[in-house]
Amino acid sequence: MIARLLSALLAAGCTAASAEPAPEADVLSIGGSVTEIVAALGQGHRLRARDSTSTWPPEVADLPDVGYMRALSPEGVLSVGPDLILSEDGAGPPEALDVIRAADVAFVTVPDAVTTDGILRKIEIVGAALGVPDRAAALSDAVATDLADAMADAARPDAQRKRVLFVLSTQGGRITASGTGTAADALIRMAGATNAVTEFEGYKQISDEAVGRAAPDVILMMDRGGDHGAADDELFAMPAIRLTPAAADRASVRLDGLLMLGFGPRTAEAVRRLNAALYDEGA
Template sequence: MKHATARWLWTVLLACTGTLHAAGVQVTDDRGVTMTLTQSPQRIVSLLPSLTETVCELGQCHRLVGVDRYSNHPAFVRSLPQTGGGIDPNIEAIVALKPDVVLMATSSRGVQRLESLGIQVLAMEPRSSADAQRVMGKLGQLLEVPDAQRIWRAIDAGVSAAAQSLPPGARSLRVYYEVSSGGYAAGTGSFIGEMMARLGVQNIVAPSLGPFPRINPEYVVRANPDLIMVGSRNVQGLELRPGWRGMRALREQRICVFTADESDVLVRPGPRMAEAARLMARCITSKGLK
């Protein structure tokens, strides 16, 4: 009788274990595609810097086996194999790394190609603060990290602290933030624009233009911002743009030029968003805009 009971208990245990194993991990990406894995992925290729940084902030850097050419933080990822970029992923190099899952932007090329080769893809592209928060939660779910939202709570507290460090007068400032060459700006609906709003400054880019619109130089001249924020990669030739030399920001040298490393912090909707807020606040203070 004891042996029969033992066999019954063993059968139940196996059945339960099998059910748990079969359930595995399920995550739905920004395309609405649900990915199912029998277990949390141990070999990950990330093709978006903000996703790379989030994986590492969750304490799971060791699972990364490859990254895109732009992922450079934390320092650990610089030693990993590079597999191209979002617009030109190296499919062969990715496949050779035998990943359990590939993290990439929804707009990235290669999603369908990788899936046709049997590679699991989780496509996510955070553009707003809410997107960034949601992505952190989904990666925490994928990696089975409890309370992944602690990262977001720390970010939120850091941004609030940066905002509180600025005087009330900052709320009257009108700011233009140029994200990349070609005149692409941070709109009010982008995570950068939302951060500007939390800091209390006014974005000259109209909400109707979208999160990252391409802005005509004359639009900026008409808006005549008090302050311009731009990365060192894009600052060359600002004064040569039609009408820009006469704008207040250029006349009074109220331009914050962020280094390449600082720009990386500012344009990535990931764990370093509080640091980005501090950089913006420091910019405002350094230009005497109080």
């Protein structure tokens, strides 16, 4: 099906390179942080559809959902008739993107970010694509100031920084955790804590022994339940975790996944909320 659709589009001479979004173009936003940026720029009224990771602001729930950003179908994406597609890097699968890019629709990729500068670059790219660079500049200034203030408030000496283990999944009784170079790692450090796992990059399944060596003071998880957010009784009964300092204190923190890992306009809020939860300073 994908191959036939791609052949038909190519035969018709439709290319993404020739497509230019019209003023006030209808937008399909793929990726939660991109959707947040569109809304923060005051352009939410232009959103025609969104992907399933786009859950903020709440009103986007009323928009058509084209599916999970890493499992898109060309038919689903193109059926909503966007003039402009704004997509976080990492959308896919690649063969689906080939078909989508071959259609007569402007397609802009927004790079991932785990730093302040990266967030500001995302805002700049989305603002330029939407034709509102002045609004993007103003939003960037506000986000940069707010995030700098939040990080300054969260800062503390190394000796006082709690060791935090971000657990992505407990599927099958095995811990998948964050190493370095991830959004979770970056947020933990911004919030005045230390990532308990630094032996590898990315998210990986780790052994019970590795969890013990990490000796986390706090377990950090997303709040969506299931394998991604086991309840405390289940979490602290796991052999990998039950002998850690976190288990001794039943110390766990759960935050909204998009707020924590999206690295969009609300990242300063994520820093403040995580810092408050870690150091008992109120949410």
